[in-house]
Amino acid sequence: MSTEQTSVQLHENDNVRVAIATLIKGISSSVETPVSTIPLGHKFASAEIKTDEPIIKYNQIIGFASEHIAKGDHVHTHNCQFRGDFERDSASGSKSTPTQFFAADQRATFMGFKRANGKVGTRNYLAVMTTVNCSATVAKMVAKHFEDDALDDYPNIDGVVAFAHSTGCGMGMEGDGYDNFQRILHGYATHPNFAGVLMIGLGCETAQISDLKKNYSLADDAGFQSMTIQGVGGTRKAVAEGIKRLEQMLPAANACIREKVxxxxxxxxxxxxxxxxxxxxxxxxxxxxxxxxxxxxxxxxxxxxxxxxxxxxxxxxxxxxxxxxxxxxxxxxxxxxxxxxxxxxxxxxxxxxxxxxxxxxxxxxxxxxxxxxxxxxxxxxxxxxxxxxxxxxxxxxxxxxxxxxxxxxxxxxxxxxxxxxxxxxxxxxxxxxxxxxxxxxxxxxxxxxxxxxxxxxxxxxxxxxxxxxxxxxxxxxxxxxxxxxxxxxxxxxxxxxxxxxxxxxxx
Amino acid sequence: MSTEQTSVQLHENDNVRVAIATLIKGISSSVETPVSTIPLGHKFASAEIKTDEPIIKYNQIIGFASEHIAKGDHVHTHNCQFRGDFERDSASGSKSTPTQFFAADQRATFMGFKRANGKVGTRNYLAVMTTVNCSATVAKMVAKHFEDDALDDYPNIDGVVAFAHSTGCGMGMEGDGYDNFQRILHGYATHPNFAGVLMIGLGCETAQISDLKKNYSLADDAGFQSMTIQGVGGTRKAVAEGIKRLEQMLPAANACIREKVxxxxxxxxxxxxxxxxxxxxxxxxxxxxxxxxxxxxxxxxxxxxxxxxxxxxxxxxxxxxxxxxxxxxxxxxxxxxxxxxxxxxxxxxxxxxxxxxxxxxxxxxxxxxxxxxxxxxxxxxxxxxxxxxxxxxxxxxxxxxxxxxxxxxxxxxxxxxxxxxxxxxxxxxxxxxxxxxxxxxxxxxxxxxxxxxxxxxxxxxxxxxxxxxxxxxxxxxxxxxxxxxxxxxxxxxxxxxxxxxxxxxxx
Ligand SMILES: [Ca+2]
Ligand SMILES: [Ca+2]
Ligand SMILES: [Ca+2]
Ligand SMILES: [Ca+2]
Ligand SMILES: [Ca+2]
Structure with a gap:
């Protein structure tokens, strides 16, 4: 393409071009002569389109001509109609094709963190998850402890991150909202970009840690720890306990190194x-x-x-x-x-x-x-x-x-x-x-x-x-x-x- | 009350007492002899209650006896029914009474921050508000600049606080959600606990700053400033611009002092x-x-x-x-x-x-x-x-x-x-x-x-x-x-x- 072009045809089968600059009626460029002014981002016909013929963009039918459209005409809502009932070649799987995989010895590689569960991470963080907004500040305080020079002896750790949010209570314990939220917590608790996860709850919230553990077969171990602020007796104790548990995860987390995968x-x-x-x-x-x-x-x-x-x-x-x-x-x-x-x-x-x-x-x-x-x-x-x-x-x-x-x-x-x-x-x-x-x-x-x-x-x-x-x-x-x-x-x-x-x- | 009491009657007109320790059937204390075991927090009759008579707690009818209740009996769902159709003395305003105000010279006082609009604050913060989650990190970066010793020369300022949240886009521009959100932003923009407010948007979000200003007659002035990240050209420039605008608010904010009100x-x-x-x-x-x-x-x-x-x-x-x-x-x-x-x-x-x-x-x-x-x-x-x-x-x-x-x-x-x-x-x-x-x-x-x-x-x-x-x-x-x-x-x-x-x- 030339740098001076002012319109583009997105697929060879299309019958419209898209203006990438405002085109003024009658002023020609190398490839087009619009017969009306076409604002940037709008379409004009690259060929004659008869009434009821399809308008094709991205090699897809985006609508049908509601009147005769001459080459160079502006194509928009005044002459292009969407018809939901047209026959799309859209039977499930009708365009399924075998993927052209690269041969095994030609596969690209990257340097990642192999995890015990077989997943591979691109970063090596420790996470402080929260079950409810009520534990957000404690989680942030725990993570803040590991800012500045606290991780100087652990160069392979990318950081300790607190994940605060606005929900976790004042919600029903059944339905799409709660299911979504549990899936989110589970997905983060097992994410390969974490070397370890500490989950902090308040204690009385709807999204109980115990319920998550039961539903997703999670159990506390060296890499996953959980606690509640009410359980340990308040903010200061919870922050101290959270820091302690993360400090215990640091050596193993720092032992993770990138490998070619x-x-x-x-x-x-x-x-x-x-x-x-x-x-x-x-x-x-x-x-x-x-x-x-x-x-x-x-x-x-x-x-x-x-x-x-x-x-x-x-x-x-x-x-x-x-x-x-x-x-x-x-x-x-x-x-x-x-x-x-x-x-x-x-x-x-x-x-x-x-x-x-x-x-x-x-x-x-x-x-x-x-x-x-x-x-x-x-x-x-x-x-x-x-x-x-x-x-x-x-x-x-x-x-x-x-x-x-x-x-x-x-x-x-x-x-x-x-x-x-x-x-x-x-x-x-x-x-x-x-x-x-x-x-x-x-x-x-x-x-x-x-x-x-x-x-x-x-x-x-x-x-x-x-x-x-x-x-x-x-x-x-x-x-x-x-x-x-x-x-x-x-x-x-x-x-x-x-x-x-x-x-x-x-x- | 004695420190040894194990139940409490909340109003003199009540016909139930509430156990504040688990009461064991037949074991008397100074004030009660329950005829069945009463768990902590549960009620028992402090007098005989005949079938269909009201159960009174807090001097309010909380239900009606569905069977005869003897003095000392446990009162709960098995013998107390809620009847939504009972005649409550609840005509609007029927219990409205003139407030017994303290005389003007006996009114309590506190040391507050008088604001130009007549409101009085209890704190003297500068706020960095966000219109959308997409400007949260920039707002936090701006506020972080004022941590540590940055406000040492401004001892009357309580701090610079960023208010991040999860919404502001991916929402309709009409309806209760958007109305709520605009009221929130307006309420914070004019809150007496702020000496000044900087509002930061991304630029393309649903919750446009311009829409808020129009609907609530807000205008930029010495104490209220607004900007978008897209407008100033990205993260680094937005953080620098935000810091600059807040620095300009510091002298006036520091001039605010507490007065007796x-x-x-x-x-x-x-x-x-x-x-x-x-x-x-x-x-x-x-x-x-x-x-x-x-x-x-x-x-x-x-x-x-x-x-x-x-x-x-x-x-x-x-x-x-x-x-x-x-x-x-x-x-x-x-x-x-x-x-x-x-x-x-x-x-x-x-x-x-x-x-x-x-x-x-x-x-x-x-x-x-x-x-x-x-x-x-x-x-x-x-x-x-x-x-x-x-x-x-x-x-x-x-x-x-x-x-x-x-x-x-x-x-x-x-x-x-x-x-x-x-x-x-x-x-x-x-x-x-x-x-x-x-x-x-x-x-x-x-x-x-x-x-x-x-x-x-x-x-x-x-x-x-x-x-x-x-x-x-x-x-x-x-x-x-x-x-x-x-x-x-x-x-x-x-x-x-x-x-x-x-x-x-x-x-
Ligand atoms: Ca509440
Ligand atoms: Ca409540
Ligand atoms: Ca802050
Ligand atoms: Ca998106
Ligand atoms: Ca999108």
Whole structure:
């Protein structure tokens, strides 16, 4: 691509181009002569489209021409209609294809921490988990003790991190909210980026440590300890006891060292936040290419954010490896339809006025951009929020789109690295799994370069191909997994983003 | 009362006594001879009660005898029925009485910070507010700059505090959740315990600073500043800019000094958490007596925790100062009935099995213990969550019972001191309004004395009257309001308990 191009065709089969600068009626560039003014991010026809013919973008039908559209015409809500009943080639698994794995001796590697349970970590933290907001301050005080020079004799430990949150009591002991929360705690208690975990409760909260231990067969041992503030007799004693228990974990934690392991042991969280008109054109497909590479090297990539794939779920079910996987995705979609309805909302009132102003015409078109992060390989598993990943390959985890809530679930499911695309400029960072930030456009990258790891805007501004950008992302994933700090990690993010998904009534 | 007593009659009109130790059948003490074994916290008849006669506790009908009850019999679910349709003397305002105010020259005083808007603070903090979880880490970094010796030249400033939270995006821009959140931010932006406020957003979040400013007529000035991370170009620049703006507020903040003011300028948050069988007998009524004193001195006391007053709301409406006040309380009750129902819960499935095991027979009996915190004076105002208090006297604010969520709302409404009763042993502390903790029993007080400010267990264990205990609480409120640290404040609580009430779907 030329750096002077002002529009882009996203797939050779498309019959629309997307303006990447505002195009003025009648002013030609090398590849187009729009017959009306096309705002940045909007579409125009790259060929004549007759009434009722499909509008194709990303090689997908995003709608149908409601009137005759001439080459160069603006294509938007006035002449493009979504028809939910058109025949999609979307039978479950109809597009399932064998993954083109790299040969065993060609698999990428990274330097990771092998854990006793067979999982491999990318970081080596000690965690102070909390069962309830009421133990947040004690947990923070315990972790604070290990700041500054307290770990100087333990150079292989990345730090002691407290995970405070806002829930754990004033909630029902049954239902989706409590189930989510227990899965989160269990996922962190067993996460490979931790060498050891101390869990601190208040004592009288709804989310009892004893209930978690019973439901998930957790037991105190050298690497997992639990206690309550009420049990030990108050704040000062709890802080002292917590410090003591963590100090006992330090030697074993420091004995963990990085070893060369196959990329098959990597689990990548895919995420987007602060999306813009470029997200679906640059960073998301580039991240999808990186996810494909990781999967071909034997690893795992987790797509999430259910409300943002709504309308494009057939693109996932048709890649489903089994009918069961497809059914579980549709069950989650139905759950969301119900959940948003009882809360006086709707999951399908997209695209929003802001989306439409930005050039997105139909909900399918909007979701296509988000789904692009998931690459092209088979969908191997569908998980509830924070459910442990047990399959390799491309998987989907149910979650809201809200970044910290979604990533909290993906990490609980097992993600050890996060890739986060952003158009508006998120500064997101996370512990214990480092977050790599991918700018969707070069202006953003210049404006917030200290926070952005890769400029995917170069797909447009410098003609870098999606595949080449995917390769760059994949190589950075390997480096960051091996210990190189991501931008947000170096800035010190990750102590305030743990955010379990709350569902239901706060009582 | 004798220190050897093993049961207590809570009001002279009651026909039941409450066991404050397990009473063994047939073993007499000075005042009782139970005819069956009575577990601690359970009731037995102090006089014969005929079938269908009311059971009276706290001078309130808590139920009716479903069979003949002999003096000394255990009174519980087997022989005491709740009848929702009995005639309660509960016409709105029927028990409204003129408050016996202390004369102007007898009013208590405290040393507070007079603010330009006429409000009076009990602390002198600078706040770093966040509109969204995505700006939490930047806000914490800004506040951290002012730790250690950075404020040595500003001895009148209590500190710079960052208020991080989990919401602000992935939410609808309409409805109860967003309204709550805007009220919270507005309440903190104008709270008298702050000499200045810096509000930091990410930039692309749902909860736009511009929307808050428009809806609440806020404007940047010397004491209120706002900025977004995306606006200034990333994390490092945002932290530097935030520090700069706060540094500009330091001289004016340090010029604030405590002055003697009337207790009428005090606004007290009433709260209970980790309740036990003693809460309704000792600490809650003692706190109610303190609230009555504060109101008689011209001040304001905020009761909250709607699910915990459910079933006893007639005791509040009959004290309502106007019909409008009573109606607003009932409107909130109806809202909760709807809200819990659509979320597959119920607000009236109390008392729980645990409550019943502890001796609470009916929902009315349970809620009576919580309502006791509110004393006896007229109900002057009913507020939605985080709505600003504009009346003096006793008021009610709608909130969940969950402590951090409820106190966050009470402080946003204007509370400058918190009194928190606890039986199980909460370690709760809060900023910017100090929290005084009241133990309901002496065993807890001994076990967690470093966290408890007052042992209300002495009502039973040392024969201290409720009025005397109320006076002790009131005197401590004045001291803490004047600058004496509460126990949790001295321990360093308050940086992790800010917890806005989230309602509705996380998207
Ligand atoms: Ca998104
Ligand atoms: Ca997101
Ligand atoms: Ca602080
Ligand atoms: Ca309570
Ligand atoms: Ca409470």
């Amino acid at each position: 196959s990329a098959e042991h990597l689990t990548l969280a895919l995420q987007c936040g602060g999306s813009d008109g470029y997200s679906g054109i640059t960073a998301n497909p580039a991240l999808g290419a990186a996810a494909d590479l990781l999967v071909r090297h034997g690893g795992t990539a987790i797509l999430a954010e259910t409300p943002e794939i709504y309308g494009a779920e057939h693109l996932l079910t048709e890649r489903a490896n089994t009918q069961e996987v497809a059914d579980k995705l549709m069950e989650r979609i139905r759950w969301w339809e119900h959940y948003t309805r009882i809360n006086n909302g709707s999951i399908d009132n997209n695209p929003s006025p802001g989306n439409k102003a930005g050039g997105l015409t139909t909900i399918l078109e909007k979701s296509l951009g988000a789904v692009a992060k998931g690459g092209t390989t088979d969908l191997m598993q569908v998980l509830k929020y924070a459910e442990p990943v047990t399959e390799k390959g491309f998987v989907f985890m149910d979650s809201p789109g809200y970044d910290p809530v979604s990533v909290t679930g993906e990490v609980a499911s097992g993600a050890t690295v996060v890739c986060f695309t952003t158009g508006r400029g998120s500064v997101f960072g996370y512990k214990p799994s480092p977050s790599i930030k991918l700018a969707t456009n070069s202006q953003l990258y210049e404006h917030m370069s200290e926070d952005m790891d890769i400029n995917c805007g170069e797909v447009l501004s410098a003609g870098v191909s999606i595949d080449e950008m995917g390769e760059r992302i994949f190589q950075l994933i390997l480096k960051v997994a091996s210990g190189q700090p991501s931008k947000s990690e170096a800035l010190g993010f990750g102590d305030n983003e743990f955010n379990p998904w709350m569902i239901g009534t706060v009582m | 009337s207790a009428e300028h005090l606004t007290l948050a009433l709260q209970c958490g980790g309740s036990d069988g003693y809460s309704g007998i000792t600490a809650n009524p003692a706190l109610g007596a303190a609230a009555d004193l504060l109101v008689r001195h011209g001040g304001t006391a905020i009761l909250a925790e709607t699910p915990e007053i459910y079933g006893a709301e007639h005791l509040l409406t009959e004290r309502a100062n106007t019909q409008e006040v009573a109606d607003k309380l009932m409107e909130r009750i109806r809202w909760w009935e709807h809200y819990t129902r659509i979320n597959n819960g119920s607000i009236d499935n109390n008392p729980s099995p645990g409550n019943k095991a502890g001796g609470l027979t009916t929902i009315l009996e349970k809620s009576l213990g919580a309502v006791a915190k509110g004393g006896t004076t007229d109900l002057m105002q009913v507020l939605k969550y985080a709505e600003p208090v504009t009346e003096k006297g006793f008021v009610f604010m709608d909130s969940p019972g969950y402590d951090p969520v409820s106190v966050t709302g009470e402080v946003a409404s204007g509370a400058t001191v918190v009194c928190f009763t606890t039986g199980r042993g909460s370690v709760f502390g809060y900023k910017p309004s100090p929290s005084i903790k009241l133990a309901t029993n002496s065993q807890l007080y001994e076990h967690m004395s470093e966290d408890m400010d007052i042992n209300c267990g002495e009502v039973l264990s040392a024969g201290v009257s409720i009025d005397e205990m109320g006076e002790r609480i009131f005197q401590l409120i004045l001291k803490v309001a004047s600058g004496q640290p509460s126990k949790s404040e001295a321990l360093g609580f308050g940086d992790n308990e800010f917890n806005p009430w989230m309602i509705g779907t996380v998207m």
